[in-house]
Amino acid sequence: MGFAEDLWCPQGHAALIKLQDSELRLMEVMKKWMTQRAKSDREFSVQLHQMSAIVEKLEGSQLGGNIDYISQFNKSWNVLVSQTESLSRLMRKHSEDLMVGPLSKLTLLIRDKQQLRKTYGEQWNLLSQELCRVKATQAKRKYQEASKDKEREKAKERYIKATLKLHEHHNEYVLSVKAAQVHHQFHYGQSQPALLGALQTLQEEMVLILKEILQEYFDLSSLLHDEVVSVHAEMANALKAIQPQTEYENFIQQNRSRGEVPACVEFDSNLLEDAEGLKPEDLQLNELTVEGIQHRFSPLFMNVSLFSSVCCFRVYQFSKRNALEDSRQQVVLSMVARARLEAQRRLLADKLQSLGSKDAPPIDLDDDQISVTSSNSSSVFYTSHQVPPALAPVPEVEKPLTQQSWYHGAIPRLEVQELLKNDGDFLVRESQGKQEYVLSVHWGGQCRHFLIQSTDGVYRLDGEGFASVPLLIKHLHSSHQAVTKRTDILLKRPIIKDKWVLEHDDVILGQSIGRGNFGEVFSGRLHSDNTPVAVKACRENLPAEHKNKFLMEARILKQYDHPNIVKLIGVCTQKQPIYIIMELVQGGDFLTFLRTEGHNLKTKMLIKMAENVASGMAYLESKKCIHRDLAARNCLVGEESVVKISDFGMSRQEQDGVYSAAGGMKQIPVKWTAPEALNYGRYTTESDVWSFGVLLWETFSRGVTPYTIPHTLSNQQTRDEVERGYRMPAPTNCPDEIYALMRQCWQYEPKNRPSFPHHQCLLTEYF
Secondary structure (H helix, E strand, O other): OOHHHHOOOHHHHHHHHHHHHHHHHHHHHHHHHHHHHHHHHHHHHHHHHHHHHHHHHHHHHHOOOOOOOOOHHHHHHHHHHHHHHHHHHHHHHHHHHHHHHHHHHHHHHHHHHHHHHHHHHHHHHHHHHHHHHHHOOOOOOOOOOOOOOOOHHHHHHHHHHHHHHHHHHHHHHHHHHHHHHHHHHHHHHHHHHHHHHHHHHHHHHHHHHHHHHHHHHHHHHOOOOHHHHHHHHHHHHHHHOOOOOOOOHHHHHHOOOOOOOOOOOOOOHHHHOOOOOOOOOOOOOOOOOHHHHHHHHHHHHHHHHHHHHHHHHHHHHOOOHHHHHHHHHHHHHHHHHHHHHHHHHHHHHHHHHHHOOOOOOOOOOOHHHOOOOOOOOOOOOOOOOOOOOOOOOOOHHHOOHHHOOOEOOOOOHHHHHHHOOOOOEEEEEEOOOOOOEEEEEEEOOEEEEEEEEEEOOEEEOOOOOEOOHHHHHHHHHHHOOOOOOOOOOOOOEEOOOOOOEOOHHHEEEEEEEEEOOOOEEEEEEEOOOOOEEEEEEOOOOOOHHHHHHHHHHHHHHOOOOOOOEOOEEEEEOOOOOOEEEEEOOOOOEHHHHHHHHHHHOOHHHHHHHHHHHHHHHHHHHHOOEEOOOOOHHHEEEOHHHOEEEOOOOOOEEOOOOEEEOOOOOOOOOHHHOOHHHHHHOEEEHHHHHHHHHHHHHHHHOOOOOOOOOOOOOOHHHHHHHHHOOOOOOOOOOOOHHHHHHHHHHOOOOHHHOOOHHHHHHHHHHHO
């Protein structure tokens, strides 16, 4: 039984075509299925790694210092965390193995399957056409032709010719029939069976390959591997090791309280030496105090009754095991409060009971001791000084819009949301991409934006028009009128632009000195004091989110002041294009400097320049700033070969020192980026330390591109080799101490990499 013997007819051919199409669809489904499994395993691995990272961050910030006592519970918890991290690495390896193994093989098999189906269809059609052509050959001829009554000779001649033609056609027909019979025999006996047999063989071979792929997928995706079982076994053993009854014995023994119980408070009899008629621990009841004692007694009696009912209710409410200890503690506290109130109640009750129905005794007062004093107050008058009248200043509302303190120019919406925090906070800005003005107001927990309409020199929202934007804002702010008729939004507090904002006219642009991700970089000078500056210009046609990223560098640099970090002078956001004004560092970028002047630099000078970078990064570390793009190309060389860190376009400032990036890998400098940042998008100061190690290698190789010695590696090859443990060899003539420092920076575990202050100290010592 086979394709050749049983599927030779057209119906069999159609069934085979349908079979191959269904198998192709099934293989596509398998491919999507395995791809989703690999993606799920990778995401699962990332989530497990983030769990470990959270624990590491929290324990590092909360524990700190030396720990005198580590309990079995802590040890078990550490085992669970470490094994979870092991499981994360294992799941990531499984995901990568699925992508490299079964998925790649299945993709190739699908391509071969498609080619096989195409070839089989073409061969079948070719054979069928050949068979039809042979059958359709005109082998039959007429044996006779119509004869006409003509002369006998001509008829005989025609007869002879017709007979010859008849015999020739007869012979041709016999040969054609014979050829058709032989072709028919070979078609159904050899050609078609051979085609179907070959198809069956290839189909069976593909089924075998599919079986192997599924088996390999099962082996890789199964959670019953010895590694996974051992991980969970370690977790189970760690949990079994926790003994609640003995958990705190060593802790109690180590921290046992020493000393005696403090003395109880007692009545100080010395206070009564100058007072007559007062006794220690005895209430004074007389006509002056009787009403106060009665008022004090009533609420105490109510409180004692209330505590009694609460105690009973709590004992009943927390009868379950999970809240028993808390209930006991509450009962004890309630009993203490009740006892305190009961003692006061008894003291008051005894004193009132001794009084009975009699009036309260009078108090003895010496009239001579009572005196009434009076005082007279006098008024103090001050003479006013006559001052000359001041010159009338230009009213604020008459100043141009660009000089208004609440006008912020072309700042992005994201920065507006950061500036407006409370209801009624407002500012005016220029619309991005349009020459229009927008009033932005914080109200109801969100920022609202209103386009200011301008018609024939009159500015309005939806009400009265004014000759200028400052007059419109002044009217809305002072009259406490709603911004629009359909809202109840009021302008309460203008948000003043900060000191970094400059006018475009404050800068004189020079020639272009470079190009960045967002536009041209120009040299220039400040109009006020002729200070040389570098001007980064943002292209006007960029989307809003790109302009926001452009200004991110300025927002970060506003906070920093360090000799090894390029200084921000200001930003020009009043109109387009947006400028970032920075100090002009004349020496150019560090990478070009190394490649052009490196042969003249001695080792001591290279160490000094590396120490400059470490000093700047130590400062950023203290500010919780993650640079994310530290490299020689992003540093500048100033006077006396001082290196300054620049290009903070990818930098982020995070309170916990961890930034998790989302998105693609297109713009990530792979050869400078730490493994955890490439694998999980997790950026920390430790990942900057890895990049600093690569910068050290660039420095002492005099500007050679990383991972090009002894042979050039691509980005993907670099990732794979680093994961396998490969590290770049030492540059030529590099001191052993410096290369050892590089190797410390390239520790796979981030927590094992030294801090930047440590690098700075070592490089200072070497220098």
